[in-house]
Amino acid sequence: MNLYIKNLRFLFLSLALIFSACETEESIQITSPEPMLLLQEPGISNVFLNFGTPTNAAITISWNDDLTGSSSYDIEMSLDPELTTITNLGSVSTKSYTINVEDLNKAIRNAGATNFSDVAIYLRINAGSATSNVVQYLVTTYPVDAPVILSPLANDAFVLSLGMADDTAITIEWSDAVLSSTLGVDVNYTIQASAPGTDFAAPVTIGNSTNETTLTSTHSDFNAVAIGIGLVAETAGNMDIRIIAEITNSNGNTLERISEITSISVTPYLTSFPNLFMVGDATTPGWDNNNNNTPMFRNQDVPNAYVFTGYFKAGAFKLLETKGQWQPQWGTNDGSSLAVNPGGGSDPGTFNVASAGYYTYNMTTVRESGSYTVTSYDATSATNYNTMGIIGQAIGGWGDGDEVNFTQDPNNPHLWYALAVNFTNGEEFLIRANDMWNDVWRHTGSTELYGKALLAGSGNNFPFTKPTGSYNVWFNDLDGSYLIIAN
Structure with a gap:
């Protein structure tokens, strides 16, 4: 009997639990998340x-x-x-x-x-x-806005004076938001000048600064810049100025920002610049400073601009103003700008030629500094001439027997020279190849003893307007550059 009662109790308890569970299940509500x-x-x-x-x-x-x-x-x-x-x-x-x-x-x-x-x-x-x-x-982030030139203003005029050579001629000022920021980076500025309307195809550096927004230039230095972009002495001419700002990160990447151009008027004064002669194992004379050293040729329109296109051996070289003297001596300490020891200072580093070949060096001196570029030159299609000579009344006459033959450089078949040639003032001459009149180089208007001749069948003869006397003549048939140096 007791067992029966216990079973009934268990049955009633189970039914209660079942009914309770059913009621609980019916109270659960399943909701979906709000669409978002x-x-x-x-x-x-x-x-x-x-x-x-x-x-x-x-x-x-x-x-x-x-x-x-x-x-x-x-x-x-x-x-x-x-x-x-x-x-x-x-x-x-x-x-x-x-x-x-x-x-x-x-x-x-x-x-x-x-x-x-x-x-x-x-x-x-x-x-x-x-x-x-x-x-x-x-x-x-990183900056994208370029520096803004504050001074000089557009169309400001500057007249340069030899008598004030060491005085400040121009102060260039600019603003750059980066310098007042918390980026904590160095900003290197290059201030450049150029002939107007050339888009800085051949810029000349006025100066450099780091984290500074002011640069001054003396009459002497700024005069060299003005002459370097092709302005004519004693004549007012226009000059474009711009500022290049560079930031270099730890990976060696460089961010460049270039200012708008400001155009000013500059009147330079008349001055002269020396010839420059190569010395070093990359060149024919080697490290002998008095060995018929090869000269740099010169731009007939820019007297402090030098150029040489030709063959260089692997090695190095420097430039001397006077053969037989080690100073003044030009070179580079950073691979892009010129440096000079005028005498009594430290000699600059060398121009290094990693691989033998043909190269074009362009250099512009600015007092005791300047800039240069070097580019490879393809001479594979250049004509190789058997002989080269100078002929004309200026050196004795127009007959074949009057022609003075050049000597060909042993390392550079396109470089020629003739030493101790007697010239007569007021007469004319031409340069020709192979003792014939098929390939003749003619005058292109230079008023100096240097310039670039034109290979042409007809045209102007070279006038010799300097004093009668003995001169050394250098000629490059790759680009027509010539240089006549008084002995």
Whole structure:
């Protein structure tokens, strides 16, 4: 009997539990999440924009859209958390977006960011009438705005004077927002001059500075710059000035920003510049400073501009102003600018030639400095002449027997010279190849004893307007350069 009662109790308890469970199950309500346009939070929110990798991805964002079903999404950016001012970075049909370094940097700078480090940007997605949540990044940007020249002003005039050679002739001032920022980088400035309207095809450096926004130049130095761009002495001429700002990062990448051009008027004074002679194992005379040393040729329109196109052996060389003397001595200490020991100082480094071959060196001296470039030259199609000579009444007559033959350089078949040639003032001459009149080089207007001759069947003879006497003559058949040096 007791067992029966216990079984009944167990049965009633089980039924109670079953009914209770059913009531509980009926009270459960299953709800779905609210549909949303959700922009994913970034894993890394600090972004450094490296100007050395402008096309690399800067930021990639992605989102979920259970709300709109849209096929077009706008990516919006703002510099304030309320997004009162919006910049549209782009539109996509997918649910992810990537922007590269250069484009993001430009967007932030154009949006009006006043600093460069840790610029807070706020991003969201816009799909028609719906917008996503906002995510924040802290971005370190780089400058894109160029320096601004404050002085001189456009059309300012400068008259240079030999009597004030060491006085300041011009002060150039500029502004650059980078220097007042927290980027903590060095900015190297190069201040250049150029002939007007040439787009700085052949610039001359006025000077350099680092983290400074002022540069001065003396009458002497600025006169050399003016002559170097081709201005005529004692005549007012126009000069274009610009500033190049360079920042180099730890990877060796360089960011360059170039200012707008300011045009001024400059009147240089008359001065003279020396011939320069090569010495070094890359050249024919070797390291002997008095061995018929090869000269640099000269620009007939720019007296402090020197040029030489020809063959160089692997090695090095320097330039001397006087054969037989080691100073004044020109070279380079950095591979791009000229340096000189005028005497009593330290000699500059060498111009280095890594591989033997044909090269063109262009140099412009500016007092005790200057600039130069070197480029490879393709001489494979150049004509090789058997002989070269100078002929004309200026050296004795127009007959074949009057011709003075040049000596061919043993290392450079296109370089010729004739020593101790007697010239007569007021007479004329020509340069010709192979003792014939088929290949003749003619005068192109130089008023000096140097310039560039023109290979032409007809044209002007060279006038000899200097004093009668003995001269050495150098000629380069690759480009027609010639140089006549008094003994």
